[in-house]
Amino acid sequence: MPRSFDAIIVGAGQAGPALANRLTGAGKTVAIVERHLVGGTCVNTGCKPTKTLVASAYAAQLARRGAEYGVGLGAVSIDMPTVAARARKVILDSRKGNEDWLAGMPGLTLIRGHARFVAPRRLEVNGETIEAPQVFLNVGGRANVPDFPGVDEVDYLTNSTIIPLESVPEHLVVVGGSYIGLEFAQMYRRFGAKVTVVEQGPRLVQREDEDVSAEIRAFLEGEGIEVRTDACCIRLARHPDGVSVGVDCTDGSPEVVGTHVLLAVGRRPNTDDLGLDEAGISIDERGYIKVDDRLATSAEGVWAMGDCNGKGAFTHTAWNDYEIVAANLLDGGDRKVSDRILGYALYVDPPLGRVGMTETQARASGRPLLVSKRPMTRVGRAVEKGETHGFMKVVADAETKQILGAAILGTGGDEAIHGILDMMNAKASIGTLQWAVPIHPTVSELIPTLIGDLKPAGTNR
Numbered sequence: 001m002p003r004s005f006d007a008i009i010v011g012a013g014q015a016g017p018a019l020a021n022r023l024t025g026a027g028k029t030v031a032i033v034e035r036h037l038v039g040g041t042c043v044n045t046g047c048k049p050t051k052t053l054v055a056s057a058y059a060a061q062l063a064r065r066g067a068e069y070g071v072g073l074g075a076v077s078i079d080m081p082t083v084a085a086r087a088r089k090v091i092l093d094s095r096k097g098n099e100d101w102l103a104g105m106p107g108l109t110l111i112r113g114h115a116r117f118v119a120p121r122r123l124e125v126n127g128e129t130i131e132a133p134q135v136f137l138n139v140g141g142r143a144n145v146p147d148f149p150g151v152d153e154v155d156y157l158t159n160s161t162i163i164p165l166e167s168v169p170e171h172l173v174v175v176g177g178s179y180i181g182l183e184f185a186q187m188y189r190r191f192g193a194k195v196t197v198v199e200q201g202p203r204l205v206q207r208e209d210e211d212v213s214a215e216i217r218a219f220l221e222g223e224g225i226e227v228r229t230d231a232c233c234i235r236l237a238r239h240p241d242g243v244s245v246g247v248d249c250t251d252g253s254p255e256v257v258g259t260h261v262l263l264a265v266g267r268r269p270n271t272d273d274l275g276l277d278e279a280g281i282s283i284d285e286r287g288y289i290k291v292d293d294r295l296a297t298s299a300e301g302v303w304a305m306g307d308c309n310g311k312g313a314f315t316h317t318a319w320n321d322y323e324i325v326a327a328n329l330l331d332g333g334d335r336k337v338s339d340r341i342l343g344y345a346l347y348v349d350p351p352l353g354r355v356g357m358t359e360t361q362a363r364a365s366g367r368p369l370l371v372s373k374r375p376m377t378r379v380g381r382a383v384e385k386g387e388t389h390g391f392m393k394v395v396a397d398a399e400t401k402q403i404l405g406a407a408i409l410g411t412g413g414d415e416a417i418h419g420i421l422d423m424m425n426a427k428a429s430i431g432t433l434q435w436a437v438p439i440h441p442t443v444s445e446l447i448p449t450l451i452g453d454l455k456p457a458g459t460n461r
Contacts, residue, residue, distance in 0.1 A: 008135045034110065136302075141308060156261045168193050173195075175262065179346050197220070350411045376388045376409075419436075
């Protein structure tokens with residue numbers, strides 16, 4: 001006979017443990033199944049370790065610039081085993097915190113193993129069958145490894161396998177010029193590696209506006225990172241000096257040879273070995289679980305949260321998925337994914353904070369727009385810190401006076417963007433934000449001024 005629970009959660013990433021806490025708090029018996037590491041991507045291979053490494057790289061860069069601030073430091077050296085150990089400690093401390101949290105939940109059973117559906121709302125784990133009237137999938141994703149010619153013949157790194165490195169590559173070739181790839185590119189350049197970024201598209205971070213993309217490329221190249229865009233035929237091959245990456249770009253050498261190669265070309269959901277067909281759960285052409293506006297799947301009694309549903313690729317969207325499901329099932333709410341205003345950050349230095357529409361998306365909507373842009377050279381806090389790369393930009397609807405989106409590419413941009421994100425969630429007009437009395441000197445103090453400078457968008461701007 002199957003072992004029965006009130007609810008089964010597959011995956012102990014960001015959303016799973018939080019939902020388990022709510023469900024057990026409501027008196028339900030819950031099984032949470034985890035086949036790898038408690039904490040999921042964020043804790044083990046994503047936010048926690050990568051931002052720890054980014055902090056080490058920032059410290060190294062700031063030390064190199066010491067003379068600019070009147071500080072003499074001497075030669076800067078990188079102790080990579082210590083850098084890696086610091087990241088490892090952050091991982092282990094956070095993972096243990098999650099494990100201790102689960103261990104303290106009355107009514108929770110943590111099962112280590114690979115769960116696979118054998119029938120609707122019935123799964124098999126380690127040869128045992130478990131079932132529940134409610135099943136929640138929080139299985140996350142992993143690095144996508146495209147079928148580039150030669151990919152199976154070379155050693156390559158992913159965002160997971162590069163984190164434990166205790167030595168600095170002589171020449172790191174990063175295949176993929178988007179969020180993950182650029183963070184590691186700048187990080188390892190600051191650790192002392194020669195770095196080349198290879199991107200198939202015409203520019204970096206193509207999801208962003210062209211001015212954002214161009215500015216990011218400019219400051220990365222300013223640090224000595226080589227960028228190769230329009231890489232129309234990426235192929236990999238062994239080379240006496242490491243790995244050859246064929247690019248066939250219009251300019252420059254047709255190949256780049258590095259000692260190490262990092263594949264950073266997107267993510268894929270962990271849905272291919274769950275037996276979803278047995279449960280009647282539909283997926284899209286990329287493998288993401290199809291969900292409705294309340295995160296219910298095509299199968300009765302099954303919900304999907306986090307990276308596996310294609311509704312967001314961030315820790316904070318996974319957490320919001322949990323909040324939506326918990327509110328609707330336990331609190332009598334009617335929360336929807338479509339109500340979410342998406343914000344995110346790119347943790348290059350300076351960071352990019354983003355919320356809502358890009359200017360390009362807003363223009364494509366056909367509505368009349370107000371746009372304001374200000375370089376960080378006119379932001380006092382940035383000047384005082386000696387970190388003036390970037391700009392801030394806001395786009396608003398000219399008729400409703402509602403903010404549609406914003407980008408802050410500059411020092412503190414990942415924090416300052418919350419002032420705009422909060423206003424958008426409050427559905428406040430641009431006039432409300434202008435009344436704010438911001439703290440001086442901060443990056444955020446320029447947001448009301450930026451709002452006050454909103455002007456009708458010219459067709460050729």
